[in-house]
Amino acid sequence: MAADPERIREVVNRYVELVGSGTSEEIVALYAEGATVEDPVGSEVLSDRDGIRAFYAGLDGLEKDTRLVTVRIAGGAAAFHFEVGTHVGEQTYTVTPIDVMTFDDDGLITSMKAFWGDADMVSA
Amino acid sequence: MAADPERIREVVNRYVELVGSGTSEEIVALYAEGATVEDPVGSEVLSDRDGIRAFYAGLDGLEKDTRLVTVRIAGGAAAFHFEVGTHVGEQTYTVTPIDVMTFDDDGLITSMKAFWGDADMVSA
Numbered sequence: 001m002a003a004d005p006e007r008i009r010e011v012v013n014r015y016v017e018l019v020g021s022g023t024s025e026e027i028v029a030l031y032a033e034g035a036t037v038e039d040p041v042g043s044e045v046l047s048d049r050d051g052i053r054a055f056y057a058g059l060d061g062l063e064k065d066t067r068l069v070t071v072r073i074a075g076g077a078a079a080f081h082f083e084v085g086t087h088v089g090e091q092t093y094t095v096t097p098i099d100v101m102t103f104d105d106d107g108l109i110t111s112m113k114a115f116w117g118d119a120d121m122v123s124a
Numbered sequence: 125m126a127a128d129p130e131r132i133r134e135v136v137n138r139y140v141e142l143v144g145s146g147t148s149e150e151i152v153a154l155y156a157e158g159a160t161v162e163d164p165v166g167s168e169v170l171s172d173r174d175g176i177r178a179f180y181a182g183l184d185g186l187e188k189d190t191r192l193v194t195v196r197i198a199g200g201a202a203a204f205h206f207e208v209g210t211h212v213g214e215q216t217y218t219v220t221p222i223d224v225m226t227f228d229d230d231g232l233i234t235s236m237k238a239f240w241g242d243a244d245m246v247s248a
Contacts, residue, residue: 002166005241042126042199070205072222072239075166079222079239081194081205098196098203100224100239115196115203115224117129 002076007107009078012071015101015109016082020066024056032108039114040097063087069096077102095121126200131231133202136195139225139233140206144190148180156232163238164221187211193220201226219245 003011011030018027028049031037037046037055046052064086071080078101085094097116101109127135135154142151152173155161161170161179170176188210195204202225209218221240225233 038199040198041201070220070222072220072241072244074164074239074241075162077165077239079203079224081222096194096196098194098205098222100203115198115201117196117198120196 003103003105003107005073008073008076008103009071011103011107011109012073012078012080012101013068016066016068016080019059019082019084020064024053024060027056028053030109031112032104032106032110035109036111039112040116041113091123093121093123127227127229127231129197132197132200132225132227133195135227135231135233136197136202136204136225137192140190140192140204143183143206143208144188148177148184151180152177154233155236156228156230156234159233160235163236164240165237215247217245217247 015027015030018030031052033049034047035052037052039055046055064084066085067083069081069083071078079098081096081098083094083096085092095116097114097120100113100115102111104110139151139154142154155173155176157173158171159176161176163179170179188208190209191207193205193207195202203222205220205222207218207220209216219240221238221244224237224239226235228234
Protein backbone atom coordinates (compact mmCIF):
# COMPACT_ATOMS: atom_id res chain seq x y z
CA MET A 1 0.00 0.00 0.00
CA ALA A 2 1.68 3.18 -1.21
CA ALA A 3 1.11 6.57 0.39
CA ASP A 4 -2.03 8.37 -0.71
CA PRO A 5 -1.54 10.84 -3.62
CA GLU A 6 -2.85 13.71 -1.50
CA ARG A 7 -0.37 12.87 1.24
CA ILE A 8 2.43 12.79 -1.34
CA ARG A 9 1.30 16.16 -2.69
CA GLU A 10 1.45 17.63 0.84
CA VAL A 11 4.96 16.28 1.40
CA VAL A 12 6.19 17.66 -1.94
CA ASN A 13 4.73 21.08 -1.11
CA ARG A 14 6.28 20.95 2.33
CA TYR A 15 9.66 19.89 0.93
CA VAL A 16 9.73 22.79 -1.54
CA GLU A 17 8.65 25.21 1.19
CA LEU A 18 11.35 23.94 3.59
CA VAL A 19 14.10 24.10 0.96
CA GLY A 20 13.14 27.77 0.72
CA SER A 21 12.72 28.72 4.35
CA GLY A 22 13.19 25.68 6.61
CA THR A 23 16.16 24.21 8.40
CA SER A 24 18.14 21.17 7.32
CA GLU A 25 16.76 19.33 10.39
CA GLU A 26 13.19 19.98 9.24
CA ILE A 27 14.01 18.76 5.74
CA VAL A 28 15.77 15.60 6.98
CA ALA A 29 12.67 14.82 9.09
CA LEU A 30 10.74 14.30 5.82
CA TYR A 31 13.04 11.38 4.94
CA ALA A 32 12.54 7.75 5.98
CA GLU A 33 15.34 5.81 7.68
CA GLY A 34 17.55 4.30 4.97
CA ALA A 35 16.50 6.86 2.36
CA THR A 36 18.82 7.79 -0.51
CA VAL A 37 19.57 11.18 -2.09
CA GLU A 38 21.20 11.66 -5.52
CA ASP A 39 21.49 15.38 -6.28
CA PRO A 40 22.27 15.90 -9.08
CA VAL A 41 21.67 12.55 -10.77
CA GLY A 42 25.07 11.06 -11.61
CA SER A 43 26.71 12.31 -8.39
CA GLU A 44 27.42 10.20 -5.30
CA VAL A 45 24.29 8.60 -3.84
CA LEU A 46 23.94 9.60 -0.19
CA SER A 47 22.50 6.69 1.77
CA ASP A 48 23.11 7.55 5.40
CA ARG A 49 21.28 10.09 7.50
CA ASP A 50 24.39 12.04 8.43
CA GLY A 51 25.32 12.42 4.78
CA ILE A 52 21.83 13.65 3.92
CA ARG A 53 21.86 16.04 6.88
CA ALA A 54 25.24 17.42 5.80
CA PHE A 55 23.96 17.87 2.25
CA TYR A 56 21.03 20.03 3.39
CA ALA A 57 23.09 21.77 6.06
CA GLY A 58 24.94 23.37 3.16
CA LEU A 59 21.74 25.35 2.51
CA ASP A 60 21.30 26.59 6.09
CA GLY A 61 21.82 30.30 6.45
CA LEU A 62 21.41 31.09 2.75
CA GLU A 63 18.61 33.47 1.79
CA LYS A 64 16.43 31.48 -0.57
CA ASP A 65 13.00 31.38 -2.07
CA THR A 66 11.35 28.46 -3.82
CA ARG A 67 8.36 27.84 -6.02
CA LEU A 68 6.72 24.58 -7.05
CA VAL A 69 6.11 24.80 -10.81
CA THR A 70 4.28 21.49 -11.31
CA VAL A 71 4.01 18.04 -9.77
CA ARG A 72 2.97 14.65 -11.16
CA ILE A 73 2.07 11.80 -8.80
CA ALA A 74 1.77 8.14 -9.80
CA GLY A 75 2.25 4.76 -8.15
CA GLY A 76 3.36 6.12 -4.80
CA ALA A 77 6.01 8.34 -6.40
CA ALA A 78 6.25 11.94 -7.53
CA ALA A 79 8.09 13.95 -10.17
CA PHE A 80 8.07 17.70 -9.75
CA HIS A 81 9.56 20.78 -11.32
CA PHE A 82 10.51 23.59 -8.97
CA GLU A 83 12.66 26.68 -8.70
CA VAL A 84 15.17 27.61 -6.03
CA GLY A 85 16.47 31.16 -5.99
CA THR A 86 19.46 31.87 -3.76
CA HIS A 87 20.23 35.48 -3.00
CA VAL A 88 23.85 36.47 -2.46
CA GLY A 89 24.29 40.21 -2.18
CA GLU A 90 22.78 41.75 -5.31
CA GLN A 91 22.87 38.46 -7.22
CA THR A 92 20.17 35.77 -7.41
CA TYR A 93 21.20 32.30 -8.54
CA THR A 94 18.20 30.34 -9.76
CA VAL A 95 18.21 26.60 -10.35
CA THR A 96 15.11 24.81 -11.66
CA PRO A 97 15.42 21.04 -11.16
CA ILE A 98 13.01 18.22 -11.83
CA ASP A 99 13.08 16.00 -8.73
CA VAL A 100 11.80 12.42 -8.52
CA MET A 101 10.84 11.02 -5.10
CA THR A 102 9.54 7.72 -3.82
CA PHE A 103 7.65 7.40 -0.52
CA ASP A 104 6.86 4.82 2.11
CA ASP A 105 3.34 4.06 3.35
CA ASP A 106 3.53 6.94 5.83
CA GLY A 107 4.54 9.46 3.20
CA LEU A 108 8.17 9.64 4.29
CA ILE A 109 10.60 10.09 1.40
CA THR A 110 12.52 6.89 0.60
CA SER A 111 14.53 8.24 -2.35
CA MET A 112 15.18 11.54 -4.07
CA LYS A 113 16.87 12.10 -7.41
CA ALA A 114 17.36 15.63 -8.71
CA PHE A 115 17.71 16.15 -12.46
CA TRP A 116 19.55 19.36 -13.29
CA GLY A 117 22.78 20.47 -14.85
CA ASP A 118 24.90 23.60 -15.06
CA ALA A 119 22.74 24.75 -17.95
CA ASP A 120 19.75 24.87 -15.60
CA MET A 121 21.29 27.47 -13.29
CA VAL A 122 21.06 31.14 -14.16
CA SER A 123 22.23 34.21 -12.28
CA ALA A 124 20.70 37.65 -12.49
CA MET B 125 30.54 6.41 -20.44
CA ALA B 126 26.97 7.72 -20.58
CA ALA B 127 25.50 9.26 -23.70
CA ASP B 128 26.38 12.90 -24.29
CA PRO B 129 23.84 15.42 -22.92
CA GLU B 130 23.34 16.91 -26.38
CA ARG B 131 22.64 13.46 -27.81
CA ILE B 132 20.13 12.84 -24.99
CA ARG B 133 18.47 16.19 -25.72
CA GLU B 134 18.11 15.22 -29.40
CA VAL B 135 16.55 11.87 -28.50
CA VAL B 136 14.08 13.48 -26.08
CA ASN B 137 13.07 16.01 -28.75
CA ARG B 138 12.73 13.25 -31.32
CA TYR B 139 10.68 11.11 -28.92
CA VAL B 140 8.22 13.93 -28.20
CA GLU B 141 7.98 14.71 -31.93
CA LEU B 142 7.33 11.05 -32.80
CA VAL B 143 4.69 10.62 -30.10
CA GLY B 144 2.94 13.47 -31.86
CA SER B 145 3.35 12.55 -35.49
CA GLY B 146 5.45 9.40 -35.85
CA THR B 147 4.62 5.71 -36.06
CA SER B 148 4.96 3.19 -33.27
CA GLU B 149 7.78 1.54 -35.26
CA GLU B 150 9.71 4.81 -35.31
CA ILE B 151 9.22 5.26 -31.56
CA VAL B 152 10.26 1.69 -30.74
CA ALA B 153 13.45 2.24 -32.79
CA LEU B 154 14.54 4.79 -30.15
CA TYR B 155 14.61 2.03 -27.50
CA ALA B 156 17.56 -0.26 -26.74
CA GLU B 157 17.11 -4.04 -26.66
CA GLY B 158 15.97 -5.02 -23.16
CA ALA B 159 14.50 -1.60 -22.40
CA THR B 160 11.62 -1.18 -19.96
CA VAL B 161 8.55 1.05 -20.11
CA GLU B 162 6.36 1.93 -17.11
CA ASP B 163 3.55 4.27 -18.21
CA PRO B 164 2.08 5.43 -15.93
CA VAL B 165 4.39 4.69 -12.97
CA GLY B 166 2.71 2.01 -10.86
CA SER B 167 1.34 0.09 -13.86
CA GLU B 168 2.83 -3.10 -15.31
CA VAL B 169 6.45 -2.67 -16.41
CA LEU B 170 6.79 -3.65 -20.08
CA SER B 171 10.13 -5.34 -20.61
CA ASP B 172 9.86 -7.00 -24.01
CA ARG B 173 9.96 -5.35 -27.38
CA ASP B 174 6.60 -6.73 -28.49
CA GLY B 175 4.93 -5.32 -25.39
CA ILE B 176 6.50 -1.91 -25.96
CA ARG B 177 5.52 -2.00 -29.64
CA ALA B 178 1.92 -2.90 -28.71
CA PHE B 179 1.84 -0.07 -26.18
CA TYR B 180 2.80 2.55 -28.78
CA ALA B 181 0.69 0.92 -31.49
CA GLY B 182 -2.29 2.04 -29.41
CA LEU B 183 -1.39 5.59 -30.48
CA ASP B 184 -1.16 4.85 -34.22
CA GLY B 185 -3.89 6.48 -36.25
CA LEU B 186 -4.85 9.01 -33.55
CA GLU B 187 -4.57 12.68 -34.45
CA LYS B 188 -2.14 14.12 -31.92
CA ASP B 189 0.11 17.04 -31.28
CA THR B 190 2.88 17.26 -28.72
CA ARG B 191 5.02 19.93 -27.14
CA LEU B 192 8.13 19.63 -25.01
CA VAL B 193 7.68 21.98 -22.05
CA THR B 194 11.07 21.52 -20.38
CA VAL B 195 13.85 18.95 -20.07
CA ARG B 196 16.55 18.35 -17.45
CA ILE B 197 19.55 16.15 -18.24
CA ALA B 198 21.97 14.69 -15.67
CA GLY B 199 24.16 11.62 -15.33
CA GLY B 200 23.13 10.06 -18.63
CA ALA B 201 19.43 10.39 -17.81
CA ALA B 202 16.67 12.87 -18.54
CA ALA B 203 13.48 14.11 -16.91
CA PHE B 204 11.12 16.09 -19.09
CA HIS B 205 7.69 17.64 -18.96
CA PHE B 206 5.64 17.50 -22.13
CA GLU B 207 2.10 17.75 -23.43
CA VAL B 208 0.21 15.34 -25.65
CA GLY B 209 -3.06 16.53 -27.13
CA THR B 210 -5.25 13.89 -28.79
CA HIS B 211 -8.02 15.11 -31.04
CA VAL B 212 -11.19 13.05 -31.25
CA GLY B 213 -13.92 14.81 -33.21
CA GLU B 214 -14.45 18.20 -31.60
CA GLN B 215 -12.74 17.15 -28.36
CA THR B 216 -9.06 17.46 -27.43
CA TYR B 217 -7.75 15.32 -24.57
CA THR B 218 -4.54 16.76 -23.18
CA VAL B 219 -2.22 14.87 -20.87
CA THR B 220 0.94 16.50 -19.51
CA PRO B 221 3.30 13.88 -18.05
CA ILE B 222 6.76 14.14 -16.60
CA ASP B 223 8.80 11.32 -18.12
CA VAL B 224 12.10 9.98 -16.82
CA MET B 225 14.41 8.15 -19.23
CA THR B 226 17.79 6.46 -18.98
CA PHE B 227 20.01 5.91 -22.01
CA ASP B 228 22.82 3.65 -23.16
CA ASP B 229 26.13 4.92 -24.57
CA ASP B 230 24.61 5.25 -28.03
CA GLY B 231 21.68 7.33 -26.80
CA LEU B 232 19.15 4.52 -27.10
CA ILE B 233 16.50 4.60 -24.36
CA THR B 234 17.04 1.88 -21.74
CA SER B 235 14.11 2.78 -19.50
CA MET B 236 11.12 5.10 -19.50
CA LYS B 237 8.85 5.94 -16.58
CA ALA B 238 5.91 8.29 -17.10
CA PHE B 239 4.57 10.20 -14.10
CA TRP B 240 0.96 11.24 -14.59
CA GLY B 241 -2.44 10.51 -13.14
CA ASP B 242 -6.06 11.04 -14.06
CA ALA B 243 -5.84 14.53 -12.59
CA ASP B 244 -3.27 15.42 -15.26
CA MET B 245 -5.62 14.80 -18.19
CA VAL B 246 -8.03 17.49 -19.26
CA SER B 247 -10.53 17.57 -22.12
CA ALA B 248 -11.71 20.67 -23.92
